[in-house]
Each structure stands twice: as structure tokens, then as C-alpha cells.
Amino acid sequence: MLAAALRKELLLQWRSRGQMMAVFVFGAAALLLFSFAIGPNAHALRTFSAGFLWLGLLLSSTLTLAESFHAEMENRALEGLLLLPSDPRALYYAKAIANWLQLTILGCALVPVMVVLYDAGTTELLTLFAVIVLGTAGLSAPGTLYAAMTAQVKAKQTLLPLLLFPLIVPALLASVKATSLAITGDPMEQSRSWIVLLAAFDLIYWSLCGLLYGKVVEE
Amino acid sequence: MFEMPKVSTSKTPYVFLALGAALFLFGSYWGLFVAPPAADMREVQRIMYVHVPTAWNWMLAVLFSFGCAVAFLFNNDSKWDARLEGGLEVGTLFAFLLCCQGAIWAKPTWGVWWDWDPRLTSTAVLLFAFLGILALRNFVEDPVKRAIWSAVATIIAAVDLPIVYMSVKWWNSLHQEQSTPQTVASPFHLPLRTNAFAVLFLMIGFIMLRSRVAAYRLRRELAAPPVRIGEEAGELV
Numbered sequence: 001m002l003a004a005a006l007r008k009e010l011l012l013q014w015r016s017r018g019q020m021m022a023v024f025v026f027g028a029a030a031l032l033l034f035s036f037a038i039g040p041n042a043h044a045l046r047t048f049s050a051g052f053l054w055l056g057l058l059l060s061s062t063l064t065l066a067e068s069f070h071a072e073m074e075n076r077a078l079e080g081l082l083l084l085p086s087d088p089r090a091l092y093y094a095k096a097i098a099n100w101l102q103l104t105i106l107g108c109a110l111v112p113v114m115v116v117l118y119d120a121g122t123t124e125l126l127t128l129f130a131v132i133v134l135g136t137a138g139l140s141a142p143g144t145l146y147a148a149m150t151a152q153v154k155a156k157q158t159l160l161p162l163l164l165f166p167l168i169v170p171a172l173l174a175s176v177k178a179t180s181l182a183i184t185g186d187p188m189e190q191s192r193s194w195i196v197l198l199a200a201f202d203l204i205y206w207s208l209c210g211l212l213y214g215k216v217v218e219e
Numbered sequence: 220m221f222e223m224p225k226v227s228t229s230k231t232p233y234v235f236l237a238l239g240a241a242l243f244l245f246g247s248y249w250g251l252f253v254a255p256p257a258a259d260m261r262e263v264q265r266i267m268y269v270h271v272p273t274a275w276n277w278m279l280a281v282l283f284s285f286g287c288a289v290a291f292l293f294n295n296d297s298k299w300d301a302r303l304e305g306g307l308e309v310g311t312l313f314a315f316l317l318c319c320q321g322a323i324w325a326k327p328t329w330g331v332w333w334d335w336d337p338r339l340t341s342t343a344v345l346l347f348a349f350l351g352i353l354a355l356r357n358f359v360e361d362p363v364k365r366a367i368w369s370a371v372a373t374i375i376a377a378v379d380l381p382i383v384y385m386s387v388k389w390w391n392s393l394h395q396e397q398s399t400p401q402t403v404a405s406p407f408h409l410p411l412r413t414n415a416f417a418v419l420f421l422m423i424g425f426i427m428l429r430s431r432v433a434a435y436r437l438r439r440e441l442a443a444p445p446v447r448i449g450e451e452a453g454e455l456v
Contacts, residue, residue, distance in 0.1 A: 158354075
């Protein structure tokens with residue numbers, strides 16, 4: 001069931017890849033704008049590069065997450081899906097995994113932009129990749145749940161970030177810290193504890209949101 | 220089943236409010252004029268008599284909201300939704316008051332209005348989380364969906380609170396040790412305890428009244444549309 005739902009989600013995303021491209025351009029434009037907020041100070045830009053990367057990714061994620069339920073709302077497709085003899089949790093996890101994948105690709109695509117704009121190169125590519133994978137997992141689990149609620153409401157563009165932003169503070173903080181340590185060096189070996197925190201956040205919200213999703217979509 | 224909530228018309232919340240207000244006047248008078256000033260912080264320290272009781276009771280309000288949300292998801296009784304609304308709104312108010320009182324205290328003591336301390340930051344994060352849930356409640360017109368979604372969002376936000384606290388604690392820390400009667404010298408006990416109960420009673424009164432308003436609104440929303448005179452119910456014209 002999960003495999004079938006996941007296949008549907010990935011197919012949907014593949015067919016709307018033009019939108020993905022547009023979100024990437026949005027994220028890159030945000031990174032460009034952040035550098036104007038600091039001014040041409042190479043040292044400061046490098047110091048704040050991790051924060052800018054994650055803020056860019058967070059802002060882009062509100063677009064992709066909101067969009068992920070767009071297709072379900074057309075012709076009341078979600079109700080049709082729920083009528084199938086299946087567990088709504090499979091639908092949730094399929095969508096959350098698809099969103100996670102999309103955000104991971106987006107995050108990896110934004111890294112070169114960050115490196116070029118802020119001169120924030122790093123050799124710790126594996127750590128950086130792990131942080132992006134775990135950090136985007138933290139965004140997509142509650143983000144998918146909230147998108148399911150807000151997609152059915154009038155003011156969805158405002159409500160989704162309003163609900164999501166306060167919630168992902170720990171994930172954002174840990175991701176920024178771990179990314180920053182990968183870029184500026186980690187003499188105290190601190191990044192491991194931030195990655196553990198991130199993994200714990202993911203574990204809690206991937207299980208809790210899966211449990212609660214059935215309640216959110218039931219009629 | 221999601222049924223029409225009963226609305227009690229008892230006078231209990233008014234009793235709590237009156238008791239709380241009287242105790243609050245007494246405790247604050249004692250704290251402001253009778254208790255000695257603290258040696259190192261002088262008069263600024265007197266804000267403790269409202270700040271610390273607000274903080275304690277804010278945590279109770281968050282716990283109460285979490286409890287209402289869980290209770291609602293388990294038995295779908297609309298009275299828990301009305302109580303959740305009261306808890307959320309009073310919790311938001313208290314979080315806002317905490318941030319304001321904290322800033323008033325921090326400026327003369329630390330020299331800054333705001334600091335990235337775990338307690339301060341988690342209060343602010345929860346304030347925004349609760350504001351988001353209240354906004355969600357405002358935008359959802361279907362009472363059943365509104366109740367379920369805000370219960371779900373409340374549970375998610377409440378679970379987040381300890382994680383935010385932990386993560387910000389690792390990140391940075393400067394706040395005073397928490398004040399409890401054990402860490403505070405004995406001349407300060409009386410006003411602090413009095414005000415803690417005063418704020419508790421005020422909070423109970425507010426939550427009860429606010430839940431009553433929420434229950435009235437639910438009744439109006441769930442009521443069948445009125446039948447016009449001269450038209451039988453259920454008859455198609």
C-alpha cells in the first residue's frame with residue numbers, strides 16, 4: 001500500500017518538475033537577497049552562510065509543502081483516496097517521504113549556490129549531506145501534516161508558515177549549527193550532538209504525525 | 220460523538236475571579252511596599268511577585284491545553300474543545316505577559332530587552348505556536364474539523380516545548396536560576412505564594428469563562444437552522 005501511494009506521489013512530482021525548478025530559482029534568489037542584507041563583507045557572509053542556506057530552504061519548503069496537497073484538493077481526490085480500503089497512514093508517509101525527497105534535492109541544489117555566493121566551501125561533504133537529509137526530514141514530517149490541514153482552508157498561504165515556523169525551531173537550530181560547524185570547522189567535535197538532536201526530532205515527529213494524520217483527514 | 224456542549228451558568232468562575240483579584244491586591248501590596256528590597260537587584264526585583272506566578276501558571280495552562288487536546292481526540296466530546304479554546308487563549312495571554320514582564324526586568328538587570336535564553340526563547344516559540352493555532356481556529360468554519368485540527372496542532376506544539384527548551388539550552392544560556400520558595404529568601408515567601416495562588420485563581424476563572432463563551436458559539440454553530448413560520452420542518456417547497 002505504501003509502495004503504491006509512494007509511486008503515485010513520485011509520479012506526481014516528476015510530472016510537475018517545472019514547479020520544482022521554479023522553487024529552486026526562488027530559493028537561489030532568496031540566498032542572493034540575504035547577501036544584500038549583510039553587505040559585501042566576505043567574512044560575515046561566510047559566518048552566516050549556514051543560517052542563510054536553511055532560511056532559504058525553509059522559505060522554499062512552505063511553497064513545495066503547500067503545493068503537495070494541491071492535487072488532492074482538485075475534484076476532491078483526497079476523499080476518493082480515503083474511500084480505498086487502506087490505512088490513511090500509508091497516504092501520509094508516502095506524501096511525507098516524497099516531500100522529504102524533494103526538499104533534500106532542493107537543499108543539495110542550493111549548496112553550490114551558497115558556496116559560490118558566500119565563499120562557504122567545505123570538505124565535510126558527507127556530514128553536510130547527512131545534515132541536509134535529517135534537517136529536511138524534520139521539515140517534511142510536520143510540514144506534510146500541517147499542509148493537509150491548511151490545504152482545505154481559505155488563508156492557506158499564511159497559515160502553513162504560521163503553524164510550521166515555531167514548531168521547527170529545534171530542527172532549524174540544530175541544522176544551522178551542524179552545517180555551520182561543517183563549513184567553519186569543528187575543533188570541539190560538537191556537530192555529532194547536533195546531529196543526534198536532529199535525529200531525535202525526526203524520530204519523534206515522524207511517529208507522532210503519522211499517528212495523528214488519520215484524525216486530521218477523517219470525515 | 221460530537222454533540223452540542225452543555226453550558227453551565229454557575230457563578231463559580233466569578234468566585235474564582237473575585238478571590239484571585241483580592242489575593243492579587245493583597246500579595247502585590249505586600250510585595251511592593253512591605254517586603255524588603257533584594258540586596259543585589261534593588262526595586263526591580265519586585266517584578267518577581269508577578270513574573271514568577273505568571274510563569275508557573277502559564278505552564279499549568281499549557282499542560283491543561285495539552286490535556287484537553289488529548290481528551291478530545293480520545294472521546295470526541297465537544298466540551299473538551301470548548302475547554303481547549305479557553306486554555307489556548309489564556310495560555311497565549313500568559314505567554315505574552317511573560318515576555319513583556321521579562322523584557323521589563325531584563326533591561327535594567329542585563330542591559331538588554333531580550334536574550335536568547337532557553338526559558339525566554341521557549342516561551343516566545345510557544346506564544347507563536349499558540350497564536351498559529353488560534354489563527355487556524357479562526358479560519359476553519361466547520362466546528363468538527365476545527366476541533367480535531369486544533370487538538371492535533373496543540374499536541375504537536377506541546378510536544379515541541381521540551382525539545383525547544385533543550386535545544387536552546389545547548390545553544391546558549393544566561394537566565395537566572397528558576398525562582399522557587401527554596402531559592403528565594405524567606406521574607407519574599409508570603410507575597411510570592413499569595414500571588415501564585417492569586418494568578419492561579421484568576422487563570423481558572425478566565426479559562427472557565429472563556430470556555431463558556433466557546434461552548435455558546437459551538438451551540439450556535441451546531442444548532443439546526445431555524446424553521447420559518449408557516450413552513451413545516453423537512454418539507455420541500
